[in-house]
Amino acid sequence: MSTAMSSRFLSRALPRHVPRPALPAAASHRCLVGLQIRFNSSSSAPSTSSEPQTTVNAIPTPVAPTPLPQKAPRNLQAFSMANKVCLVTGAARGLGNEFCKAFVESGCTDLAIVDLKEEEAQAAAEELVKQSCLDSNMDPSDYRIIGIGCDVSSEISVQQAFRRAMDTYGRIDSVVASAGIVENYSAFDYPFDRIKRLYDINVHGAFFTAREAARHMIPMGGGSVVLVASMSANIVNIPQPQTPYNAAKAAVKHMAASLAVEWAKKGVRVNCLSPGYMLTKLTRTILAHDTELKKTWESLTPMGRMGEPEDLDGAIVFLASDASRFMTGSEIRVDGGYCII
Template sequence: MFSLRSASLLVPSARRASTRSAVAHSRLSSTVAKARGLTLPSFSMQNKVCLVTGAARGLGNEFCRAFVESGCTSLAIVDLKEEEAKRAADELKAEFEGNGHIDKGSLNIMGIACDVSSEVSVQKAFKEATTEFGRIDSVVASAGIVENYSAFDYPFDRIKRLYDINVHGAFFTAREAARRMIPDGGGSIVLVASMSAQVVNVPQPQTPYNASKAAVRHMASSLAVEWAKKNVRVNTLSPGYMLTKLTRTILEHDQELKRTWEALTPMGRMGDPEDLKGAVIFLASDASKFVTGSEVRVDGGYCVI
């Protein structure tokens, strides 16, 4: 039988529940407010030593910017010519320390000369970087070239050079990185391939390039399995058509080609190099600590259709 007394007992209980709910909501709102403008700590590159090949310009240089923007203060910019690598390092340091967001003298960015097609040169570059920083946590193998010749007209010496840089260079870089990461407990290696590893680009002829990037993609998968229990992760980043400074210069004289590439891309545009920042940070950081042997395509949907 429902009594006045039992009904009166329910009121304080309901009030307490309502109060607890209000407090919980207040705490949640406070937590959300504090989290605004922040991201998951696992995406941070703070206290990590990073090395990027082919980094004096183009996509490699964009990856370096992404690392610094994500908290990296120890970075090796590796490229073919020492002068260009050091200049890129100085420019990057001056830009970030000069914008007021990073204290002057807090960035240690070094430029290193390296011909990635030479195993000895790659070994020397890694020795120089580890001598300076003591270890290497994240490596991006971004050095690569592309040329457009028909299969019948492609000179053999240029085919060999392309494979030496794109394939052998990626392998030498990954191997030297792993040799240093394993004793230190692991690390992340990102091999830059291309959507060309999966599709045949048109209308430009580039068979050796496409094959080289397919080799890089499978190389990453194979190394990922080989080094998985050593806590060295190896993944592939595959860009689509990107509007780098070089590409912009080329397309200025061939607007029809630009329109063709845009029309073939479901998103209707070419990518901006900045579109790759999130993907490379994900793969290089602890945010992807259970991801290895994977490929992240950033191609505006090109490979979907």
């Protein structure tokens, strides 16, 4: 077969392609609408109305994703002071007040602030509630923080303070005996009435507080008692003379160990916290007029500085909480290394 013949044969055998005429604009629009309705599963059947059809949007409306729950890291619950009733003596100011703040920051909402003057103790309680509600979703009604007046050197006064706390809360879980004073006299010049007053507050007050705490804790299954001593229970401070104070704090340290043994099987733990030189508000005022003494204290401390009250927060919460549940008769020194040299 020649090339020309094969070309004519193929041209006759295959139908010629005839282009379809373009649809009018209106017809094209109706076809597009029909296709959109047909393939949009969320649409209803097309309307038979003669009214002009509106275009159906085949693209679904974006839906905001459900936010994932905020991640919360685990916390060791044994350190929590939530649901614990606490009582702190000498708590209207100074280290005792710092201990109260630490307890509240660790979840405590039931707290008795005990100090010599009830109006000062109550003012400290109100201020603590106010500060605790700042930048928080807590309300003042969520706290039961009270102020109680008490002279810890009087056994009767201590008993009355605990009775008021029990009437308010029904139980007491953690007690800190923080009330104490310090004075600096040389041994030859120390007045006897001042020595007696120091021992009545620092030693007898700690004993009365611990004993009343145990009396109320034992029927409830136990609790934690923390006696606040000092690094002065272990070393002799220089250059200031303070023999009765040092001896009193050594007595408090050994008192904690002795009571711990006596009450160990009754569920009451007794431990001792011994701070070093701490920059309380009162200490700052004193050192503002004696900068050389501050330099001396800092030079004798291996860390080269005095402690801030907040440096004791972790230790006091540890001793008062269930985190130290197998610890009794022990001392924790927070002194910047003072006692190791």
